[in-house]
Amino acid sequence: xxxxxxxxxxxxxxxxxxxxxxxxxxxxPASPHPLxxxxxxxxxxxxxxxxxxRASIQAILEAAAPTIQADADAVRTARQTLQAALEANPPxxxxxxxxxxxxxxxxxTLRGERQTVLQQVEATLQPDQVSRLEGCLAAPLxxxxxxxxxxxxxPEE
Numbered sequence: 082x083x084x085x086x087x088x089x090x091x092x093x094x095x096x097x098x099x100x101x102x103x104x105x106x107x108x109x110p111a112s113p114h115p116l117x118x119x120x121x122x123x124x125x126x127x128x129x130x131x132x133x134x135r136a137s138i139q140a141i142l143e144a145a146a147p148t149i150q151a152d153a154d155a156v157r158t159a160r161q162t163l164q165a166a167l168e169a170n171p172p173x174x175x176x177x178x179x180x181x182x183x184x185x186x187x188x189x190t191l192r193g194e195r196q197t198v199l200q201q202v203e204a205t206l207q208p209d210q211v212s213r214l215e216g217c218l219a220a221p222l223x224x225x226x227x228x229x230x231x232x233x234x235x236p237e238e
Contacts, residue, residue, distance in 0.1 A: 128214050129210070
């Protein structure tokens with residue numbers, strides 16, 4: 082369950098980064114990880130969004146993007162601070178512990194924001210679209226599909 086939540090949170094973060102371009106059927110803007118962009122593109126293609134849904138999702142993503150970016154930056158900063166504390170000579174156990182707790186807190190904040198955005202996106206979709214989106218996000222990543230490849234249609238389509 083935790084792995085599923087983590088994957089959903091990552092997908093929502095990618096959605097926030099690439100949402101503008103994807104919602105307008107354009108190329109996604111550069112994100113830190115190409116698989117994240119591909120995964121998002123694949124899942125949105127499966128959902129078959131209408132123009133109204135695209136516009137609604139775009140508005141949700143635009144509103145959430147600054148908060149998610151700030152949360153991601155906080156995680157990155159906390160990770161760098163923890164790494165610096167681990168590399169200090171001699172290492173300070175109290176500083177390492179405090180930095181680890183700060184990193185955990187920043188991650189939880191980011192996960193919560195991503196989950197909120199996902200719930201808002203799901204609220205704009207029809208029930209069958211929500212189930213397809215969740216199924217796509219929960220599915221394991223294919224190692225044979227490249228970041229620029231089009232999604233493979235399911236046998237049911």
